[in-house]
Amino acid sequence: MAGTPVYHRGPEFPALLRNAVEGVQEVFPTAYDVFLLSCSGTGVMEAAVANTLCAGDRALVVQAGQFGARWTDLCMAYGVEVVESEFPWGEAVDPQVVAAALRDDPGLRVVFATHSETSTGVLHDIASIGEIVRGTGALLVVDGVSSVAAHPLPLEAWNVDLAVTASQKGLMLPPGMGIAAVGPRVWKAHLRCRLPKYYWDLERYRTSQEQGRAPATLPVTLLAGLRAALQMLRVEGIRNVWARHARHALAVRQSAAALGLTCFARRPSNALTAIVLPESVDGLALTDYMRRECGVVVGGGLGDYRGRMVRISNLGHVDDAGILEAVGAFEAGLRKAGWGFEVGAGIEAAQCALTAES
């Protein structure tokens, strides 16, 4: 990324773009069209709304957390009528509730869901939701921002029509690039979709990409970084990458249990682990200590859980030592906060999980 930027109208650009598209297809995995946009995850989520619906259409949002709720905000901003199936934070969406909602209202045009919910650490069951949506007239649109590269998200097999992700998560890059994978049913919906859009119009990306271009200037340094990141993922092998995320997340979960703490997610994601703190522990002071004294940046609780939770991510470029460092910092912070446990119990549990024969 520190090299001379590739000129986005120059002769080297088409190969750089093609490499990125093909690599991201392997990571999902999918054979759908993949487009890169200069924006954050929220931006490409907005593109998903703007390319599939009309004002006044009805859409189902199934959600159980802060990022799931963003689909509702986006739909409402565009005048889409939202039917919301909301589940308590920490729980997974019940696919049968999705089935009932679609039975009750066959006019629902799109189902919006979240694969890995970053605010709760829950992995929602997209495969089952996709099975239910299959055969209805609705499209399934999935936020894969924090799941892609941590979990497989096989779009065709799971009947997902459009999925989005972003550069700064499993793809190990700085923020600044949103990614959309777009299946054939979306192009049909696009024909009737009248929501105003220009920058978010995926049809413009498709047309430009046929000429090896993008319709707006792309963040070419991130594209150069993506080339390197994809090469790293290829060398490790995407199945091994998924297995590494599973092993690391398990180590964090088992550490939390060994420290007498509860994982928040009923159906945990392998991208991050949300851990509920004891009432006696000040979560803001704990995460502050971990950052200042240990150089370990973890998320705190969001919304109502502010100060009552830590969220430890193992997404992206993390090795076993990184997990031990995070767990060690967490343990030290808890000890400083006066929480009682056998010193080293968290690290011991993590080491056992990391070194277990699979």
Next chain:
Amino acid sequence: MAGTPVYHRGPEFPALLRNAVEGVQEVFPTAYDVFLLSCSGTGVMEAAVANTLCAGDRALVVQAGQFGARWTDLCMAYGVEVVESEFPWGEAVDPQVVAAALRDDPGLRVVFATHSETSTGVLHDIASIGEIVRGTGALLVVDGVSSVAAHPLPLEAWNVDLAVTASQKGLMLPPGMGIAAVGPRVWKAHLRCRLPKYYWDLERYRTSQEQGRAPATLPVTLLAGLRAALQMLRVEGIRNVWARHARHALAVRQSAAALGLTCFARRPSNALTAIVLPESVDGLALTDYMRRECGVVVGGGLGDYRGRMVRISNLGHVDDAGILEAVGAFEAGLRKAGWGFEVGAGIEAAQCALTAES
């Protein structure tokens, strides 16, 4: 930019954002609110449309080139009725035509203009256009993508209500960040503006920025680069930066004249120089030679001028040697194409311009 990325929810972020906002204010110059968005120049142009108008409103687009015409495309995508004052490529917008258009149709809510038109190398007279718009009910929105840091764009003095720019031009960074400077009359327009938006909603940026945050993840590596770029501009002094761009652009223009060629722009920008090629010279082969054999990347002609023009930019991080390198490569390419002139005439003219006492 190669350092550890600043966490966008962490404690170092607010100071980084504030530094960026204040530095960009000095560069325009303006005291308006400045917002940074994760997007290209086109994205932040779309934000300007979406925050000032309703569907069915009428807006005036005054343009004379490919980037000016983008305002029309953006307005039309949002159902805004466009009154277009189009001038031939290479000419500057006549402010009296703007005055007549506003007299003829007092219902025009926004005037969209371009400061430096990158497709033609023309600098449009925003000061005069602003004087005409002043006192009418219309807002003035200006594309400053390729002018900011090359020319002063004093928003308050020139009666500009909203101006946009992007990271990869005068701010010397890779692409990936759009910038909007937003004056008080825009916030009034925003109250009645009903165009659907979420990511582009500048009110959300204003609210977040009061807490030192952005409503979407910003490209933090570009923010780190911007901190360095702004420091470079401060050390040089913004008046000296503008003077350098004037001196460099003059050197390129005088070189072109010495080579027997015509500058395309009637009112030339100091960000780039568009030079019309003789009919006998193949522009695509010329720019290809300059890139391959000299490592000098210049723009070709756009639209109808494809293959018939070169556009030599001196925008951003360029020194006198860079100008001589570009002029030398251009001269060599022309010679290779069989165009007759005294060898070294272009370089001589450039050196005279660069070393003239001001």
